[in-house]
Every structure is written in structure tokens, then in C-alpha cells.
Amino acid sequence: MSALISLVIAVPVVAGFISSRRQRTVDRRHFAAFVGFSAAIVALGAIIAAIAATIVWLKPPQSPYDHPVEQGFVAILCIIGLLSTGIAFIAGLFSGGIRRVALVLFVPAMAIIWLLAAFSNFGA
Numbered sequence: 001m002s003a004l005i006s007l008v009i010a011v012p013v014v015a016g017f018i019s020s021r022r023q024r025t026v027d028r029r030h031f032a033a034f035v036g037f038s039a040a041i042v043a044l045g046a047i048i049a050a051i052a053a054t055i056v057w058l059k060p061p062q063s064p065y066d067h068p069v070e071q072g073f074v075a076i077l078c079i080i081g082l083l084s085t086g087i088a089f090i091a092g093l094f095s096g097g098i099r100r101v102a103l104v105l106f107v108p109a110m111a112i113i114w115l116l117a118a119f120s121n122f123g124a
Helices: 002-022 028-056 068-094 098-120
Strands: none
Touching: 002 028, 002 098, 028 068, 028 098, 068 098
16 A cells, blocks of 8 residues: 555656756756755655565564564665655755645655555554
């Protein structure tokens, strides 16, 4: 479910990235939007990779503990995703117009994805 929501969120993020890429040299607000959408793409890529890694490594309940390499890989992806989400939010504060709204609203959308991803691990 969280992977589907993240793919739906990816469409306006990529559209915002493409439009801000052309205008990034105009002024600092457009450059901030470009940095924010770049960070949003990194955050979405990290969360999709973490969810995919969790699904690929989903095993029958033989052992309640994952391998440390698997835990480290998912932890690094999650840290990258959280930092990128924060950068997107801060860049959204410095950008202007509809891009500001999109980048600031990106954070609650990512929070919902993180929450759904966390709760999806309880049933396994």
C-alpha cells in the first residue's frame, strides 16, 4: 500500500522537478525549488527501495530476526529518505508559489508513507 502511495506522489514530484530544472537559474527561489524537488526524488527513491528490499527479503517466520546486512541496508535507506525529506521541507520554505505548497505538503505525505510502512511490518 505504501509503495503504491509513493508512486502516486512521485508523479507531481517529477513534474515539479522538470519544471524547476528549466528555471533554476532565474533566482534563489527557483533554485530552492529545484533543490527541494531533487531531494524529494531522492527521498521517494529511498523509501521505494527500502520497501522493495523489505518485500524481497520477506521470509517465512523461521527466524524472528533479520540478517544484520539486511537491517543495515534498510536502515541506511531510511536515513537517506528522512534526511532528504527534511531537505525538501526546508527548501520548500525558501521557494515560492505553488512549489512551496507542493514541497511543504510533501512532508505529511511522506509521513503517511513512513507510518504505513512501519505498520506493515507488524503482521509479518
